[in-house]
Amino acid sequence: MRIERALLRERVVQVFALLDKVIEALPVHSCHRELLQAHLKIEREQAAAQPEMSAIQMPLLVHEAITGDERAALPVAAACTLFFLGADLYDSILDHELPPYWRTRDSAEVNLAATTLLAALPQLSIALLREEGTPPARLWALAYLFADTVLELNAGQHEDVLFPNLENVSLEDSRVMAERKSGSAGTLLAKAGAVLATEDPFTIEAYAAFGLCFGTAKQLINDVWDIWGEDTSRDLLNGKRTLPIVHALSTLQGEQRERLQKLLAAARESEEHHDEVRALLAAAGSVRYTALIVWLYQQQAQNHLAAVSPQGLAGREIRMMLDEASLLPQP
Amino acid sequence: MQENIRQEVLNALAKLAMADPRFVVDVFDDPEADLNAKLARYGFSLNEEELEEVREFQRRVLSSEEGVAEVLRYPRMVYAFWRGH
Numbered sequence: 001m002r003i004e005r006a007l008l009r010e011r012v013v014q015v016f017a018l019l020d021k022v023i024e025a026l027p028v029h030s031c032h033r034e035l036l037q038a039h040l041k042i043e044r045e046q047a048a049a050q051p052e053m054s055a056i057q058m059p060l061l062v063h064e065a066i067t068g069d070e071r072a073a074l075p076v077a078a079a080c081t082l083f084f085l086g087a088d089l090y091d092s093i094l095d096h097e098l099p100p101y102w103r104t105r106d107s108a109e110v111n112l113a114a115t116t117l118l119a120a121l122p123q124l125s126i127a128l129l130r131e132e133g134t135p136p137a138r139l140w141a142l143a144y145l146f147a148d149t150v151l152e153l154n155a156g157q158h159e160d161v162l163f164p165n166l167e168n169v170s171l172e173d174s175r176v177m178a179e180r181k182s183g184s185a186g187t188l189l190a191k192a193g194a195v196l197a198t199e200d201p202f203t204i205e206a207y208a209a210f211g212l213c214f215g216t217a218k219q220l221i222n223d224v225w226d227i228w229g230e231d232t233s234r235d236l237l238n239g240k241r242t243l244p245i246v247h248a249l250s251t252l253q254g255e256q257r258e259r260l261q262k263l264l265a266a267a268r269e270s271e272e273h274h275d276e277v278r279a280l281l282a283a284a285g286s287v288r289y290t291a292l293i294v295w296l297y298q299q300q301a302q303n304h305l306a307a308v309s310p311q312g313l314a315g316r317e318i319r320m321m322l323d324e325a326s327l328l329p330q331p
Numbered sequence: 332m333q334e335n336i337r338q339e340v341l342n343a344l345a346k347l348a349m350a351d352p353r354f355v356v357d358v359f360d361d362p363e364a365d366l367n368a369k370l371a372r373y374g375f376s377l378n379e380e381e382l383e384e385v386r387e388f389q390r391r392v393l394s395s396e397e398g399v400a401e402v403l404r405y406p407r408m409v410y411a412f413w414r415g416h
Binding site: 171247250289291292293295296300302306328 | 333334336338342344345348349352353355356359360388392
C-alpha cells in the first residue's frame with residue numbers, strides 16, 4: 001500500500017504557501033528577496049513532482065500522531081523545509097554540484113542565499129507560532145533545536161570534506177559522519193514536530209531517536225545510489241569516503257586493496273574508472289554490507305516508534321515512510 | 332506495536348558489523364547454513380520471532396544478489412531495481 005499522493009501534495013502546497021508569506025514579509029532589499037524566491041520556485045516544482053519530501057511530511061505527521069492535528073505544525077514544517085533547502089544548497093556548494101540556476105550566479109550569492117535559508121528563515125518561521133499562543137519555553141526549545149542541528153550537521157559536513165584527504169578512515173568514522181551529517185537532520189524533522197506537540201520528554205526523545213535512525217538510513221541509501229544510480233558518481237569524483245567505499249577498503253587485502261586505492265584516485269579525475277571501482281566494491285560485498293547497516297538502522301527506528309505507538313493515519317504514514325527506507329527490494 | 336528485534340540485539344549486531352565487517356559474509360552468504368548456529372557462534376541468542384526477521388533480511392539480500400551483478404552492466408536499470416519501482 002502506498003501513501004496517498006494527493007495528501008502529500010496538499011501538504012506541499014500548504015507549506016510552500018507559508019514560505020511565500022515568510023519571504024514576502026522579509027525586511028530586506030528586493031534583490032535578496034528575489035534570489036530566495038527564485039530558489040523557492042525551483043524547489044516548489046521539485047517538491048510537487050516528488051511530494052514525499054520528508055522535511056515537509058515528517059514534522060506534520062509526528063505532530064498529528066501525537067495530537068491528532070497537523071495544521072498547527074505548519075510553521076514548524078515550513079522551518080524544517082527552509083532548513084533543508086539551505087543545507088541542501090550548502091551541500092551542493094561543497095560537492096561542486098550546483099543545480100543549473102545557480103551555476104550562472106556569483107558564488108557569493110549562492111553562499112548568501114544558503115546562509116539566509118539555513119540560519120535566519122527557520123527562526124522567523126518558528127516565530128509565527130507566537131501568534132498562535134505557543135508558550136515561550138516551547139519556542140525557545142524549537143529555536144535551540146535548530147541551532148543545535150546546524151552545529152551537528154556542519155561538523156558532519158566538515159568531516160565529509162576532510163575524509164578524502166585522510167589515510168585511514170574507519171567504518172565507525174564513516175558511520176558516525178553519516179549520523180552527524182544526515183541523522184541530525186532526521187532528528188530535527190521528527191523532534192521538531194514532537195517538541196511542538198508535547199512536553200513529555202520520553203515521547204520527544206523517542207521521536208528524536210527515530211529521526212536519527214531514519215535520517216542515517218536514508219543517507220546510506222543515497223550513498224549507494226550515488227555510486228550505482230548514474231553512469232557518473234559524484235561521490236567518486238569528489239573522493240568521498242562513504243560507507244560502501246570504506247567497507248571495501250577495510251575488507252579487501254593485498255593487491256586488490258592497492259588496486260582499489262589506485263582506482264579511487266583515478267576515479268577523481270575521470271568517470272571512465274567508475275565501473276571498475278563498482279566492480280571491486282561489489283566483489284568486496286560492500287552493497288550487501290551497507291544493506292545490513294541500513295536494515296539495522298531501520299529496525300532500530302521501528303523500535304523507537306514502537307515505544308510511542310504513533311496512532312491513526314499519521315502513524316501509518318510514518319511507518320510506511322520507514323518501510324521505504326531500505327536498500328532491499330520490497331517484499 | 333512491538334519491537335521486532337530487541338534493541339540490545341540490534342546494538343550488538345551494529346557494533347559487531349563495525350568491528351568485524353567479514354561477519355556479514357560469514358553469517359549471511361550461505362542460505363543453506365544454520366543461521367541460528369552461525370549467530371550463536373558470535374554470541375547471539377535470538378528468539379524465534381527475531382530469528383524469522385533476520386531470515387527475512389537474509390532472503391531479501393540473497394534475492395537481490397542478481398541485482399548487484401546487473402549493476403555492473405546496466406547501472407540505470409538497477410537503480411530502479413534498488414528503489415523497488
